[in-house]
Amino acid sequence: MLPRIIGWAIVLGTAAVAFVLVWPQALGLQNQWVAAHVVALRGPAAAAGIAAAIVFALIAIPRRSRRFGIAMATVLALFAAGNIAVLAVRGTGSAEAARAATSDTVTVLSWNTLGEVPDAQTIAMLALDEGADVVVLPETTDPLGEAVAIAMREGGSPMWVHTQAYDDIAKARSTTLLISPDLGSYTVTSAESPGPPGNTNTLPSVVADPVDGDGPRIVAVHAVAPIRWELRNWRSDLDWLAAQCEGDDVIMAGDFNATLDHFAGHGTDGGDLGRCSDAANAADSAALGTWPTEVPPLLGSPIDHVLATPGWTVEGFRVIDDLDGAGSDHRPIVATLSRG
Template sequence: MARFLGGALLVLVAILAILLTWPQLVDLQNQWVFAHVVALRGIAAVCGLGAALVVAAFLPIRRLRAFTAGLAGILVVFAAANAGVLTVRGLGGSDAAPDGSITVLSWNTLGEVPGAEGIAALALEQGADVVVLPETTEETSVEIAVAMREAGRPMWVHHQKFDDIAKARSTTLLISPELGVYDVVNADVPGPPGNTSTLPSVVAVPVDGVGPTIVAVHAVAPIRWEFRNWRADLDWTADQCASGNVIMAGDFNATLDHFAGRGVDGGDLGICRDAALAAGAAGLGTWPTRLPEFLGSPIDHVLATPEWHVDSFEVLDGLDDAGSDHRPVVARLSPVG
């Protein structure tokens, strides 16, 4: 009986390990617990390996040997599988790009903690044509644009805010005049279909109809009381990439695992492809900065429709002490054909 119960328990543990590693098998990737485990695959791998070592300490006990060996084996496979997913998605990236590409920079500034001067300096260093700044107020955005203009790289400022309760309720989008004149077309009140549910996003379209729609995203985090809004935000972002010529970037508070089921026609989210995945860097964590990239969560993204080729993508780790809890990401995209 003890052997039967031990075997049954191992089967249950193995099933749970499979579901925690790849919850999209049964559409659990957007559910409580499962969503959080796959968001932090690096930590899951380390915890799985650590637990396996603890269990292995009981191997000398003969009566428990078969059970502990099986349990330790499951935990090792769980750790290896999560580490493998990150490795396959990419732990590298590239900063090379041909002339004529568009540079998209995204940085959740944690309420503009790095300051206008620091943000402008990064945008200038990267030669950004599009800058997406969740949690950045309009006042600071104007300061950034002025600093960039004085450095010879002017930018148009586009902004949405839901209220003045917190800087997180503001999102800024800067666009180079070289890309044309843009207008913000989405509603400035919370909730689909006009905007994300809790934190604002910006949808800007070219006035002359030539060029991509540019979407600056800030989805709410999947904390327990925001889960319904989080899922609605991911659906909203997928809708922005349902068709047309689109470049979308920002803090999605979601990884590729959470995008599962929302891609169409080979896209990762709608018809949009994830630039990090295309460039071999989708395993690098962008949040929080206090953790190494392998242990962090890759929740900041740049995506684009098939009109764009991903030339490069980088997670910038040189600003981990700048004050934000997010790392900036930068992608370079070239028009196809």
């Protein structure tokens, strides 16, 4: 009798944990230790669930452990199915982003360069090929940003360069934003020192506002990763980024180190983060991972985003996976947005 009670206690406990890890938002645990990491990697979580279900199905073969094995296999199969269902709803569409064609259309490219591993020519050629009006480069210093801008100017697309750096020791402590002069003149309004109310905590973001007030606020994002000793700063970064997107006209892009699951509870007026909505989600591509490049997109984590306020419509979104050998551990993303 006691072994049976213990067995069912294990099954019920596993079922409770599985439910929390599939949809921690139900209990407000999406930004807590362990749960935050599992939902960030739903593809591997589903694969692990399937593998474990198979193991317990094999355990069920001997008659004495049949009920326990079947029960555990069922729970783990449902865990895998739940993650697969979420990925299916978010979509794996791969339609290319439309090119900017009018003054009311903006193409945004974002690529975390892993401390400037891809060279300026590679970044510039990608931006030119995609017709980018805005280029967001986390972990990129001002000199490389200037080199990219020069290469783009030579390719017929001049750009203004704006960089925020917390120090010159680590390239990860710099974020560079390139903006086409066609969008007007911009000035950086985010603070040069870390932490709210002026910036993200550990790694810098760049907030650029139009000088004449005509045009979108553009935010180049780099939130810290949710490693154990940075969890508080990570949560604070998401709060601060949501606050930057409370206006009427905002475009945000970069490395958020967060997925749609982690955005839960940070949206207002129907937005995913503040009033901003995720372009990948709108384009049914939000299941495609952007990090790390060592695994296929469906096994990666979609932590790089382009978001915009309701005045913008997503014309296309794409995770670019043909530059996985360029050296960065992040894939570039590109989105095309239009007014209305």
